[in-house]
Amino acid sequence: MNGKTALYIVKRLILAAVTVWIVITITFFVMRAVPGGPFMGERAISAAAQAQLEAKYGLDKPLLTQYFTYLKDIFLHFDFGPSLKQRGRDVIGIIADGMRTSVKLGVIAAFISLGVGVVLGSVAALRRNKFIDRVIMVITTAFVSMPSFIMGSLLLVLFALKLGWVPANGTTAAGMILPIITLALYPMAYITRLTRSSMLDVLGQDYIRTARAKGVSKWKIIFGHALKNSLIPVITYFGPMLAYIVTGSLVVEKIFAVPGIGRAFVNSITGRDYPLIMGTTIILATLIVIMNLVSDILYKLVDPRITFD
Amino acid sequence: MKKFLALLLAGVMAFSLAACGGSGSGGSSSGGTDETGGAAPAADVAEPGTINVCIASEPDTIDPALNSAVDGATLLIHMFSGLAKWAQDPSGALEIVPDCAEELVEGVENEDGTVTYTYTLREGLTWSDGEPLTAGDFVFAWNRAAGPELAADYGYMFEIVDGYAEMWETDDSGENFVNPDAVLNVEAPDDRTIVVTIENAVPYWNELLAFPTYFPVREDVVANEAWATDPSTYVCNGAYTMASWDHNSLITLEKNESYYDAANVTMDTINFYLSDDSNNMLTNYENGDWQFIDDIPTNEMARVQEQYPDEYVVGGQMGTYYVIWNTATDILPANSGLTGAEAEHAREEIRNAISLLFDRNYIVEEIGQAGQVPASSFVALGLLDANGIDQFYENAGHNDGFVGYYDTSEEAMQSNFDAAIETLSQYYTYDEASGQFTDFPMTLTYLYNTSEGHQAIGEYLQAALAGVGINMQLENQEWATFLNTRKEGNYDIARNGWLGDYNDPISFLDMWTTNSGNNDAQFGRGDHASVQAYSMDLTPYGYDINVENGTWAETYDVLISTIKSCTDNDTRYELMHIAEDLLMQTGCICPLYYYTDPYMINSSVQGFFASPLGYKYFMYCTIA
Numbered sequence: 001m002n003g004k005t006a007l008y009i010v011k012r013l014i015l016a017a018v019t020v021w022i023v024i025t026i027t028f029f030v031m032r033a034v035p036g037g038p039f040m041g042e043r044a045i046s047a048a049a050q051a052q053l054e055a056k057y058g059l060d061k062p063l064l065t066q067y068f069t070y071l072k073d074i075f076l077h078f079d080f081g082p083s084l085k086q087r088g089r090d091v092i093g094i095i096a097d098g099m100r101t102s103v104k105l106g107v108i109a110a111f112i113s114l115g116v117g118v119v120l121g122s123v124a125a126l127r128r129n130k131f132i133d134r135v136i137m138v139i140t141t142a143f144v145s146m147p148s149f150i151m152g153s154l155l156l157v158l159f160a161l162k163l164g165w166v167p168a169n170g171t172t173a174a175g176m177i178l179p180i181i182t183l184a185l186y187p188m189a190y191i192t193r194l195t196r197s198s199m200l201d202v203l204g205q206d207y208i209r210t211a212r213a214k215g216v217s218k219w220k221i222i223f224g225h226a227l228k229n230s231l232i233p234v235i236t237y238f239g240p241m242l243a244y245i246v247t248g249s250l251v252v253e254k255i256f257a258v259p260g261i262g263r264a265f266v267n268s269i270t271g272r273d274y275p276l277i278m279g280t281t282i283i284l285a286t287l288i289v290i291m292n293l294v295s296d297i298l299y300k301l302v303d304p305r306i307t308f309d
Numbered sequence: 310m311k312k313f314l315a316l317l318l319a320g321v322m323a324f325s326l327a328a329c330g331g332s333g334s335g336g337s338s339s340g341g342t343d344e345t346g347g348a349a350p351a352a353d354v355a356e357p358g359t360i361n362v363c364i365a366s367e368p369d370t371i372d373p374a375l376n377s378a379v380d381g382a383t384l385l386i387h388m389f390s391g392l393a394k395w396a397q398d399p400s401g402a403l404e405i406v407p408d409c410a411e412e413l414v415e416g417v418e419n420e421d422g423t424v425t426y427t428y429t430l431r432e433g434l435t436w437s438d439g440e441p442l443t444a445g446d447f448v449f450a451w452n453r454a455a456g457p458e459l460a461a462d463y464g465y466m467f468e469i470v471d472g473y474a475e476m477w478e479t480d481d482s483g484e485n486f487v488n489p490d491a492v493l494n495v496e497a498p499d500d501r502t503i504v505v506t507i508e509n510a511v512p513y514w515n516e517l518l519a520f521p522t523y524f525p526v527r528e529d530v531v532a533n534e535a536w537a538t539d540p541s542t543y544v545c546n547g548a549y550t551m552a553s554w555d556h557n558s559l560i561t562l563e564k565n566e567s568y569y570d571a572a573n574v575t576m577d578t579i580n581f582y583l584s585d586d587s588n589n590m591l592t593n594y595e596n597g598d599w600q601f602i603d604d605i606p607t608n609e610m611a612r613v614q615e616q617y618p619d620e621y622v623v624g625g626q627m628g629t630y631y632v633i634w635n636t637a638t639d640i641l642p643a644n645s646g647l648t649g650a651e652a653e654h655a656r657e658e659i660r661n662a663i664s665l666l667f668d669r670n671y672i673v674e675e676i677g678q679a680g681q682v683p684a685s686s687f688v689a690l691g692l693l694d695a696n697g698i699d700q701f702y703e704n705a706g707h708n709d710g711f712v713g714y715y716d717t718s719e720e721a722m723q724s725n726f727d728a729a730i731e732t733l734s735q736y737y738t739y740d741e742a743s744g745q746f747t748d749f750p751m752t753l754t755y756l757y758n759t760s761e762g763h764q765a766i767g768e769y770l771q772a773a774l775a776g777v778g779i780n781m782q783l784e785n786q787e788w789a790t791f792l793n794t795r796k797e798g799n800y801d802i803a804r805n806g807w808l809g810d811y812n813d814p815i816s817f818l819d820m821w822t823t824n825s826g827n828n829d830a831q832f833g834r835g836d837h838a839s840v841q842a843y844s845m846d847l848t849p850y851g852y853d854i855n856v857e858n859g860t861w862a863e864t865y866d867v868l869i870s871t872i873k874s875c876t877d878n879d880t881r882y883e884l885m886h887i888a889e890d891l892l893m894q895t896g897c898i899c900p901l902y903y904y905t906d907p908y909m910i911n912s913s914v915q916g917f918f919a920s921p922l923g924y925k926y927f928m929y930c931t932i933a
Contacts, residue, residue, distance in 0.1 A: 034789075034790065035789070035790045035793040035794065036788075036789030036790050036792060036793040037789070037793075040789060040792050040793060040796070041377070041462060041792070042792065042806075043377065043462055043826075043827065044796065044825070044826025044827050045460065045462055045464075045826065046465075046477065046826060047483050047484065047826075048457060048477060048479050048483060048484055048486065049457060049460035049464065050460075051483075051484040052457050052458070052460040053460045056460075085369050086367075086369050086370065086538070087369070087370050087372070087375055087534075088370065088372065088534050088535040088536065088537055088538045089535065089538045090535075094556070097556045097557065098557070153588070156589075156592055157592070160592055160596055161592050161595055161596050164596050164597075167593070167596075167598055168589060168592035168593045168596060168598065169582060169584070169589070169593050169598065171555065171558035171559055171582070254585070254586045254589070255586065255588070255589060256589065257558075257582070257583075257584040257585075257586060257589045257593075259367075259555070259556060259557030259558045259583075263557065263585075264557075270787065270788055270789060271789070272789050
C-alpha cells in the first residue's frame with residue numbers, strides 16, 4: 001500500500017463518518033415527525049402515565065436536546081439506549097441477536113453465490129453457445145427474475161412440506177438451509193451472468209490472443225489471465241451485495257421464521273421504538289458504507305490500472 | 310498478482326464448501342437450544358412429554374405487570390401462579406379456582422360500601438429459586454403493577470382496588486401526581502395473609518385475581534430492570550420455569566417440580582416457537598413439527614377446514630369488529646335546517662340506517678372465513694349477563710323476534726335494506742329508477758390500518774354504499790399512524806375493534822366516556838360536548854337521576870360512574886344495558902362481527918383448553 005492509497009482510505013473513512021452522521025440526523029428528525037409514538041397502543045394509557053413514561057426515557061425534553069444527548073451517548077459511550085417497546089432490553093442486545101443470525105446466513109449465502117456463480121459463469125463462457133451454456137443461462141435467467149418470496153415459498157412447500165427433508169422453521173441449523181439457498185440464488189445467478197459476459201469480453205482481448213499464439217497452455221490462460229480480469233465487475237458487485245444480504249431480508253426472514261435483523265428493523269418502525277430504529281439504521285448504514293469502501297479498495301488491488309486520484 | 314487470483318479462487322471454493330458443510334450437518338452453530346424441532350420431522354417422532362406450539366412472535370415483555378398481550382399472558386399463566394386460576398372441571402366447563410390462595414373467600418362489606426377480602430396463602434409456597442413466597446410479595450407486586458412509576462398498560466386493572474384513585478390523582482395540568490406516596494389498600498399482616506379492600510363488590514373480582522397483572526413478583530428480582538428478558542434472572546412461582554429464550558425463535562419452558570400442584574402437571578416441556586408468519590406456522594403444523602398453531606392464513610382457511618375438520622377449532626374470543634363514525638362527521642344535507650338535538654337525532658337515524666345496508670353474513674362467510682359471528686350489539690358474544698348464564702348480547706336491545714339492536718339473519722337483509730332506504734329518503738333525494746341517492750352531501754373516507762383483511766372489508770362496505778349512491782373512498786394507514794389519526798378524531802369513518810379485558814360488559818362500555826383515551830368516536834368532545842340529545846331515567850333503580858335531553862357528559866359519563874359504584878348485581882347489569890342502549894342509539898358504533906379465535910391442534914393432543922380471554926393452557930396436555 002503506498003501513501004496515496006492510505007490517504008485515499010483516510011479520506012473515504014472521513015466521508016463515511018460524515019455519511020453516517022447525516023443518516024443519523026435525518027432519521028432522528030424524520031422518525032420523530034411521523035405521527036404516533038412508542039407508548040400508543042390499541043388500549044390508550046392515561047395522559048399522566050404517558051407523561052411518566054416520556055419523562056423516564058427523556059422524551060419530554062426539547063427535540064434538539066434529545067438529539068445532542070443521543071449523539072453524545074453513541075459517540076462517547078457507544079450507548080444505544082434501552083428499547084422502548086421490549087422493556088428491559090437494550091438496543092445493542094436486540095441488534096446483536098438479530099445480526100448474529102443475519103450475518104451467519106448472509107455471509108454463507110454470499111460466498112456460496114460467489115463460488116458457484118464464478119464457476120458456472122466461467123464454464124458458460126468457455127462453452128459458449130454449447131448445450132451447457134444454454135442450460136446455465138436459462139436457469140440463471142429464471143433465478144434472476146424470480147422474486148425471493150416466490151422462490152422461498154416454493155422451496156418451503158417442496159422441501160419442508162412435501163418432502164419433509166428440512167424443518168420449515170429457520171431457528172435450527174437444518175432450518176437454515178432453505179433461507180440460505182433462497183438468499184443465495186439471486187446473487188449466484190447474477191454473478192454467473194456477470195462472470196460469463198466479462199469472461200467472454202476478456203477472452204476476445206488482444207493479450208489473450210497473444211498468449212495463445214505464444215503457445216501458453218489453455219488452463220494457464222484461463223486461470224492466469226482471463227479469470228482474474230473478468231472478476232473485476234464481480235468484485236464491484238460483491239461488496240455492496242454482501243452488505244445488502246447480511247443486513248437481513250425481511251421477506252426471507254418472514255417466510256422461514258428466521259430471527260434476523262430485518263424483522264427487528266421493521267418492527268421497530270411499526271412500534272415507533274425510537275432507540276431501536278436509530279440503532280438498526282446506524283448499524284446498517286455503517287455496514288453498507290464500509291462494504292462499499294472495501295469493494296473499492298479490492299477493485300484497485302485486482303486492477304492496477306485504477307488509481308485513487 | 311497471479312497468485313492472488315489463484316488464492317482468491319481457492320478461498321472462495323473453500324469458503325463455500327465449509328459453508329455448505331456447516332449448514333448441512335446440523336452443526337452446533339444454532340446454539341443447541343432446540344432438542345426436538347430440529348431434525349425430528351413429524352409429531353409421531355416427538356417425545357411424549359414435549360409439545361411444540363406457536364402462539365405468536367416474540368412477546369414485547371413477559372413481566373406480569375407490563376404485559377398486555379394475549380400471547381404474553383399465555384406464557385405468564387404457565388410460569389406464574391396468582392391467588393386464583395382458570396381450570397377445567399371434569400365436564401369440560403371452565404371455572405375459577407384457588408391457586409396460591411387456600412380458598413377464594415367471600416368479601417366482608419364495610420360500612421362505607423367497600424369490601425374487604427382476607428386470603429390465606431397455601432403452606433410452603435416457594436419461588437423457582439427456592440426462596441419462600443410471602444404475602445408481602447403480592448402486596449409489592451400489586452402496588453408496582455398499579456402505580457404511576459411503572460405506568461403499565463394494564464395498571465387500570467387495579468382501578469377497583471381501594472387506593473388506586475389516590476395513586477393516580479393529578480393536579481389540574483393532568484401530569485403531576487398529587488399523592489406520590491399513595492399505595493393500594495392491600496396489606497400483609499403476616500407471611501401467609503393478604504387483606505385487600507376494593508371499592509365495591511364486583512362479580513369479576515375472582516377473575517381479576519387470575520389475571521396476569523395480579524401475579525406476584527419479588528422485589529429483589531424485579532429490581533433488575535432486565536429481569537424478565539433472560540432465563541437466568543427470571544424467577545417465577547408457577548407450573549413451569551423458563552429453561553431458555555432464543556430471542557425471536559423459541560422459548561422453552563420446563564416443568565417446575567417445586568410448584569405445589571406439580572403432580573397434576575402432565576406436560577414436561579413446552580416449546581413456544583416465536584413466529585409472526587401464519588404461512589410458516591401452517592407449514593410447520595402440516596409437516597408435523599408443531600402440534601398447535603394460533604394463526605391460520607386467511608387464504609388457507611377453507612382448505613384447512615376441509616382437510617382437518619377435527620383439528621381446526623374455532624375458539625371463543627370476547628371482541629367485536631366494528632365501524633366507527635366520528636361524531637364530528639356531518640352527514641346532514643346542507644339545507645336540512647336542523648340544529649342541536651334535532652340535528653343529532655337525524656344523524657343518529659342516518660348512521661343507524663347506513664349500518665343496516667351492510668350484509669354481515671357476507672362479511673363473515675366470504676371475507677372473514679374464520680367462523681366469526683355477525684354482530685348485532687357492541688358488547689361481544691361471550692360476555693355474560695347478570696345471572697352468569699345468559700349471554701349479555703342476547704338480552705341487548707328491546708326488539709322482539711331477534712337478538713340485539715337489529716336483525717342480522719340473512720332473511721332480514723331485504724327488510725333491513727328497505728328500512729334503511731326509507732329512513733335515508735327522508736333526508737336525501739332517492740332516485741327510484743337507479744336505486745341511488747343523488748345528493749348525499751359528501752364523499753366519505755373510510756380509514757383502516759394496512760392489512761389485506763381490513764381492506765377486503767373496506768371494499769365491501771364501499772361497494773354496499775356505492776350501490777345506493779353514497780360515495781366512500783378508502784384510505785389506509787400504517788398501524789401507529791392509524792391509531793394516532795383515529796384517537797385524534799381526524800377521520801370520517803374508520804375501522805375499529807375491541808377485545809374485552811375481563812368477562813364484564815363494563816370493559817366494553819367505560820371506554821366511551823368523554824375523557825377516556827379510547828373514546829375514538831369523540832363523544833362529548835368538540836361540538837358534541839354541547840349537544841343535548843340524550844335522556845336516561847335511573848329512578849326505577851333507586852337513583853335520583855333522571856335526565857331529559859342532557860349532554861353526553863350528563864348522561865353517559867354519569868351512568869358509567871353509577872355502574873362502577875353500584876353494588877347490586879342485577880341493577881348493575883340493567884344499567885349496563887341502558888349504557889349500551891345509549892351508545893347504540895348514537896349510531897356511531899356499527900358492529901360487524903364478533904371475533905373468534907381459530908386455531909389448529911393436533912388430534913394426538915389431549916387435555917388442552919383455552920380461557921374465555923383466549924389464553925391457551927398446555928400444562929395438562931398429554932400426547933397420545
